Amino acid sequence: MSVNYILSQYIESAMSMATYDKLEDGTFVARIPSCKGVIAFASTLRECDRQLREILEEWILVGLKLGHTLPIINNIDLNKEPIREPVDTL
Incomplete structure (x- = not known):
């Protein structure tokens, strides 16, 4: 049984939209255009992706x-108000 979490x-989905560039000094920059301010710099592509x-x-x-x-x-909207159920229903 596989469990999927909306945050994951x-x-x-956001990471699949990331763009990567190699800078003149040989380092890398990555950003997610739809997520303003989400940008990383690193000396390797792998480290840039991790950061x-x-x-x-x-x-988030x-x-x-x-x-x-x-x-x-x-189509994942994290802005929706969560639905809370009473604890006794669990």
């Missing part, structure tokens, strides 16, 4: 905590 799906994921995760958590409107990515 959102992160994977971009980490920055994206933090950006801060955005949710502060009530920022996050972009809808791949």
Whole structure:
């Protein structure tokens, strides 16, 4: 049985939209255009990708905590108010 979490799906979808460039000094820059401010710099492509994921995760958590409107990515809308069920129904 496989469990899919909406936050994981959102992160994977956003990461699939990432763009990578090699700079003149041989380092790399990565960004996710739909997620303003999510950008990473590193000396290797692998490290740049890792840092971009980490920055994206933090950006999402801060955005949710502060009530920022996050972009809808791949029809995943994290802006919807969560539905809470009473504990006794579990």
